[in-house]
Amino acid sequence: MTTLLSYDDAIAAFDPAMGLEVHVELNTATKMFCGCPTEFGAEPNTQTCPTCLGLPGSLPVVNRKAVESAIRIGLALNCGVAAWCRFARKNYFYPDMPKNFQTSQYDEPIAFNGYLDVQLEGGEVFRVEIERAHMEEDTGKSTHVGGATGRIHGASHSLLDYNRAGIPLIEIVTKPIVGAGARAPEVAKAYVAELRELIKALGVSEARMEMGQMRCDVNLSLRPHGREKFGTRSETKNVNSLRSVERAARYEIQRHAAVLTSGGTIVQETRHFHEEDGSTAAGRIKEEAEDYRYFPEPDLVPVAPSREWVEELRAGLPELPSVQRKRIQADWGLSDHEMQSVLNAGAIELILATIAEGADAASARKWWMGELARRSNEDGIELAALPITPAQVARVAALVAEGSLNDKLARQVIEGVLDGDGDPDTVVEKRGLKVVSDEGALGSAVDEAIAANAAIADKVRGGNLAAAGALIGAVMKTTRGQADAKRVRELILERLAAQG
């Protein structure tokens, strides 16, 4: 059993340094070096060709769209973009790699020397420096059959699917992140979160970590306070959620600290993260350091993006998430706290889309952060996954604005949409949810209520306007909630004043 030092004791004794390597699967229509489609979930080995199967004689051709995506990511990360760079072969044997080398980039990445500012809880901004972003191809997928856990150990045989082989990846590598101290795990999480938002804003990947479209390796090492040199690092592979990134960093800090304080040494190794308990475990021990024998890929000509193209791409960058957030917060007049809850709910894009469909900012935010956030919590699904579209929410808001619905009815309409009863107009129709706006009918309902509640009516007449609530409630009850409460109040006050 691995012993851990308490987090506070670990931080009291050591400075952590982290290096984060994030792989992003691009959403190009075709693979990195061939014309095969990249759609997820196809029958195994149906999206392959001689090139991505590495058949003898096949040759790669670079996907221009992938290069464009890589440059845009680089620019958005404030990187320099290489005027000339090459692909390189990373040589190692593994059955899911068709050529037994991965076409990647080595000492000539397409983008280098950038930074990403990330905001921490409480508003502080931490700058994470970017070492490089480079292009490469994904490997195929192995499935081990017959073993207890789907692992290779104990399996009777393995199945190989090369549909994923050759899908374009961008690997983004940070410089060592130092100086975060106790907040290192939080910085790691915030960085990956910010990077994910950036990638999504660029539209180069959906960056869904649970689908492996974005994968993070966490490298971590410690040094005793006051010492210059960091110790040996561990490399925790494929940490595939934001929460896990934070937990993995935290766990490794505690584990390293325990080893170091007990006089042990950290082994340079690959570790795997365990989602269940947040621990990491050593992977296969390597007998010797892996030598990938990198050399420039002779089948590809250098990538030399013209300055004009790079500038054109720079000019075409979308508003970046951090800038967008500031603008939105100001536009919507939100406090830091309100803004934070919008962000935490993952509602920004939904609210923006609802506004784009014609709703005003306040009502768009009100529905998404109110009724819909509640439903998302209740049902335990993400806001974006609720079966309602921004256009439908905007329609509900419009019905409220024109007075056809009041808030209570609107909530019922939304419920109907979520229950699959159709779009808002259909739900209104089906369920007969319409504000009673017939002044005659409403007037008699008000008169009835006043007659039935004479004592309360007297209080209102006497100047106790708060008492009108009970009368409004009575009217709403008789109209089964379908009256415009504001109008009901007006009518009640009108009548009682007139009689007074």
Add this chain to the structure above:
Amino acid sequence: MSLLRKSAAELAAMLAAGETTSVELTQACLDRIAAVDGAVHAFLHVDAEGALAQAAASDARRAAGTPASELDGVPIAVKDVLATQGLPTTCGSKILEGWIPPYDATVVARLRAAGLPILGKTNMDEFAMGSSTEHSAYGPTHNPWDLDRIPGGSGGGSAAAVAAFEAPLAIGTDTGGSIRQPGAVTGTVGLKPTYGGISRYGLVAMANSLDQVGPVTRTVLDSALLHEVIGGHDPLDSTSIDQPLPALVAAAREGASGDLSGLRVGVIAELRGEGYQAGVQQRFDEAVALLVGAGAEVVEVSCPSFAHALAAYYLIMPSEASSNLARFDAMRYGLRVVPDVAKNGGSPSAEDVMRATRDAGFGDEVKRRIILGTYALSSGYYDAYYGQAQKVRTLISQDFAAAFELADVLVSPTAPTTAFRIGEKLDDPLAMYLNDVATIPANLAGIPGLSVPAGLAPEDGLPVGFQVLAPALADDRLYRVGAALEALLEKQWGGALLDQAPALEGAVR
């Protein structure tokens, strides 16, 4: 036999004139293969049925007045290193025994589109690693001039097929001389184009930055005709040059007039003298004198960096090859050897299978180069080996650039010696490697080179090759000079050099 001795250009004319048919021609080649290939062993696979079907289709096009190209109906042999859909492709290796590619190399696709019936696949050193075709896992090819001798390599099969009149045309590949050196020792014409001039798509790579496909023929004009069919830009090969080919056939026809007035010919000082067989040197010098007689001006040029060419080549080539050959791991295609006993006990792992398959499937020369290349690319050695070799490559390009300031073409013997005996150098790889000393610089610099027959060495009566080199993209110059020299020499000989080759029918070895 008379039909078989005709050049491809002559056959094309006969087909156009209705004097023969593609089926007749293809059948004649197949009969010749049946008669002599037992002795020569130029072919690893003969596709009689497929070739005849393609020939019949060609005849139908001719009859309809819609031939697909000038060479429509002229049969061809293809080196077994090019992927051919539906036809075995072994690269001369056991590790690919039985592999039938699901796709055509671009060159093969262009041959099919131009209507050339494919007779079969020709023998070669395993994965093109060798200068003698002795390293084929399927046994050596024999030189039609003397069956006890090597036909050169790695494309010995293609050269021998053409020299033995089994095919009027063949396709070869040249990484360090594998088209030109077999051409030289079999008395045939072999051309390596400018790097990027002919698509590599579907060529099973030995050394990607050096490999090129090219024509193997009996005449210079045939080479140009074939080059125009298979050459030109291919979007599937990123290193393919996106420019039209120069007018190659026109250059060959112009050269055949034998007038080289104004041409500056550079004799490379470093590619003569020590190590060059006397008869080879003699025929080379005589050929240079003929060029002078035709109006060319001869200058001597020096390329001092050539001294390091062989060393650089034997670092770059194995480095690239070691990586290229990694894919042969039994997981997806080709040979699979499952060992009885796993390395760590229990049932064999993927690694055990890979190890056993590669051990059984690769020959010694292939293993030697994989080990060399793996070592040269290793961390800590990369700069000293691969890195230095790339610098030599730059120096060689600079030498060529300087030489081409002084001369329009450069010339040298293609190979230092005539064909050696089978088995003679098998145990001495370094002696074998020296065979490519004159051809390798062109691969390192990416420039085009041509070998044309220069006669027979007096001491052994075996063919000598004359190499012409031109700057990148100037392949047409090779055809002009090659055709001129060919015309002048054939006037002296009173016919083609191959007319002096032994008849092979009934030959046994």
